[in-house]
Amino acid sequence: MKKLFLNLGFILLGAAVSLCAYSQNDTVENSNNSSIFNPSDITPPQYVGGEEAMFAFLDSVLVVPQSAIDNNVSGRVIVHFFVDKEGNIKGPSVQQGLTPECNDAAIEAVKKMPLWIPAQQNGKSVNGFASVPISFKTKQLKYDYKPSSEELTYEQYVLTDKKWKLIQLESKDIPENVPHQPYFIITVDKKKRRVLEGNASCADFAARYNWNMKNWKLTFSKIEVSKKKCKGKKVKVIDGDVLSAFKNTKEYRITKEGYLQIGREEKNRFVPLATFESEPLKKKK
Numbered sequence: 001m002k003k004l005f006l007n008l009g010f011i012l013l014g015a016a017v018s019l020c021a022y023s024q025n026d027t028v029e030n031s032n033n034s035s036i037f038n039p040s041d042i043t044p045p046q047y048v049g050g051e052e053a054m055f056a057f058l059d060s061v062l063v064v065p066q067s068a069i070d071n072n073v074s075g076r077v078i079v080h081f082f083v084d085k086e087g088n089i090k091g092p093s094v095q096q097g098l099t100p101e102c103n104d105a106a107i108e109a110v111k112k113m114p115l116w117i118p119a120q121q122n123g124k125s126v127n128g129f130a131s132v133p134i135s136f137k138t139k140q141l142k143y144d145y146k147p148s149s150e151e152l153t154y155e156q157y158v159l160t161d162k163k164w165k166l167i168q169l170e171s172k173d174i175p176e177n178v179p180h181q182p183y184f185i186i187t188v189d190k191k192k193r194r195v196l197e198g199n200a201s202c203a204d205f206a207a208r209y210n211w212n213m214k215n216w217k218l219t220f221s222k223i224e225v226s227k228k229k230c231k232g233k234k235v236k237v238i239d240g241d242v243l244s245a246f247k248n249t250k251e252y253r254i255t256k257e258g259y260l261q262i263g264r265e266e267k268n269r270f271v272p273l274a275t276f277e278s279e280p281l282k283k284k285k
Contacts, residue, residue, distance in 0.1 A: 043120040045083040045128050047113070054113075058134065060271050061170065062109040065101035068136055073099055076135040077106035085125045087115035095131055106134045114172055159186050159211065159218075159252075164198075164260055164276035169241055171272065174201075179230040182242045185281065186211075196220060200239040202230035207246065218252040218262060245273040 047054035067073070081092035092110045097103045110132060119128030166174055166182035174182070184198030186209060196207045207223040223246060230237055250264040253272070261272035 041121055042126070042128065045087070045119045045130050046117040048115070048117055054132075057113060057171070058109050058132075059267070060269065061112045062134065063105055063266060064136065065099075065105055067101045068099065068105075073102060074135075074137050075102075076133050077103055078131055078133045079106050079110045080129065080131045081110060083116050083118055083128050083130055085118050085127055087118045087125075089113055089116065096133075098136065102136055109134065112170055159260065160188070161281055162186075162278040163281055164278050166242065166274060167259070167277050168275040169238070169245060169273070171275075174238065175236040177234050177236045178202075178238060179232075179235050182238070183276075200225070200242040202237045203228040203239050205243065216251050216253065218249060220246045220249060223247065242274070248273055 047057075075098040076096070077094060077098045078096040079092050080095040082090045084090060089110065092107050094103045094107065098106075116130070118125040120126065162185070164184050164186075168174065178201040180199050180201055182199055182201050184196050186194070186196050189195050194209045194211065196209045198205060204226040205223060206226075207220045210217070210219045210221070212218070223243060225239070225243065245262065248264060249262040251270060252263070253261045253270055255261060255275075258278065260276040260278065261270075262274050262276075263270055263272040265271070
């Protein structure tokens with residue numbers, strides 16, 4: 001399978017392409033009596049953990065279009081976006097584009113970023129803007145994950161006989177106000193069918209699974225959802241995101257902490273779509 005290296009550029013204030021921020025209220029008048037922004041006293045918004053952490057995150061979530069692979073597309077997309085006082089990213093748009101497919105891929109990657117540290121003015125958080133250049137450079141790679149024998153025999157790698165509770169979706173913690181903490185349980189029924197049952201935050205669901213422990217493959221099929229109403233102004237239902245993670249899963253990993261990650265391979269690396277922690281199943285009386 002053809003895969004890519006991603007080369008991300010991140011340029012600070014003072015360079016040709018900058019990560020910039022300014023308050024929407026910080027303006028001065030020019031000779032034509034029109035308002036212009038004056039960002040002199042603004043500290044720009046920052047990615048938590050700095051540039052290196054941002055590079056690593058974007059590299060893990062960027063899905064390079066097949067058209068870019070097939071046509072050996074190279075270049076960069078500059079994505080401009082608004083960072084509000086709470087650090088939320090809003091309204092990402094292409095400031096400098098490449099191909100329509102690469103433009104969309106860059107925007108989707110930016111949308112997945114966690115909260116930023118908002119811009120600061122006189123010690124207070126203010127609204128601001130930022131621009132992040134993302135460069136695409138293709139290179140063919142061969143992907144073949146081979147775990148050690150110790151990993152394969154480690155007890156925590158057994159998926160059955162555990163209740164796997166969702167703690168993260170795409171590296172972000174799940175909301176605290178979900179109706180129920182999503183979970184799933186893997187079993188083998190009397191007909192020796194591999195069955196998965198669980199809850200997606202509101203609705204219950206069931207599916208079949210195919211698990212190849214030797215090759216770290218895990219897929220889910222025939223997902224059926226039981227309709228259920230969860231109402232309330234303070235309730236956050238994430239059924240769609242949870243079920244989407246199961247539908248797109250191709251592989252799995254177990255972290256050193258014993259967490260289960262389901263996801264898929266992209267650009268010669270494993271990208272987690274959801275992370276679960278386990279607890280023993282209660283024995284039926």
